[in-house]
């Protein structure tokens with residue numbers, strides 16, 4: 447088949463990303479410029495500062511991706527892809543305008559990609575040659591997403607479940623903060639996991655049991671876990687007053703409940719597919735929270751227990767391709783470029799875009 451090089455741009459949230467990927471599944475460049483300072487200062491993404499950072503960083507991200515790839519944009523790049531949505535409109539437009547201008551100036555075909563399709567298709571790139579076979583399930587758990595997706599083909603996706611309130615990643619972050627934990631270099635969620643894993647005490651201080659929100663329903667909710675921790679800490683005078691053993695018991699109970707919640711919904715999702723006669727063999731778990739080792743172990747054993755006759759193949763793409771990146775955007779555009787499809791240069795953003 448034809449050899450094709452894609453330059454892709456992603457700017458839907460707070461990371462400014464550019465990448466070059468070819469049709470032989472080689473990643474020739476993967477540049478991600480993060481906005482750490484913004485995150486740490488406000489504990490969230492502030493639209494105006496995110497837009498400003500994209501505007502400052504985008505030219506460098508693109509230049510570096512091309513340098514890393516050792517390709518020439520005029521001679522070697524065959525198509526330009528960008529994230530069309532969903533995401534923050536101001537952020538998306540920085541990436542879209544860069545992509546459009548390059549494509550129009552250089553007379554290259556242009557394709558606008560759905561951000562979630564990018565995440566959902568990542569494993570078909572990274573797990574080669576044992577990539578998941580359609581239909582497969584993707585559990586996307588990060589700071590930005592809490593989603594259970596059914597990938598039916600490279601063009602057909604269905605959201606089986608999403609969160610009604612907070613994302614699972616942000617909930618780990620907030621609970622970590624409430625417990626007064628110091629960040630590890632991998633952030634507050636990782637700090638919480640490490641804190642839970644510290645030595646086992648003989649004496650387990652008791653903490654009130656966590657709620658089971660939306661039990662039996664194929665939908666996520668994390669705000670009740672968050673308020674459970676908030677209430678306990680407030681009633682006991684904040685993290686400076688609560689002894690470390692109690693804080694650790696609370697952290698563990700939170701992590702157990704949060705992972706239990708994800709587990710329950712995954713099983714409900716598999717049940718739903720079964721009831722519709724959709725045979726699932728592969729389950730891909732991705733996003734920042736998927737790096738949690740406790741979660742990985744629980745999902746493995748829960749699936750093994752769930753159905754002793756079916757063996758599910760559980761996979762985790764490498765962490766740097768689970769978080770937002772432009773490699774996944776390039777890859778999600780590839781099958782369309784290879785089918786000679788392209789979008790008009792007048793294409794518009796879809797900040798709210800169901801999959």
Ligand code: KG4
Pocket residue numbers: 587588589590591614615616617618619632633634635636637639733734735736737738739768769770
């Ligand atoms: O995919 P990601 O890196 O980017 C965004 O969504 O922005 O996900 C980051 C999220 C954060 O909320 C972080 O605390 C969480 O993933 N996270 C973890 C762990 N490592 C990162 N949560 C639980 N356990 C971990 N080990």
Ligand code: ZN
Pocket residue numbers: 561565590591769770
């Ligand atoms: Zn994302």
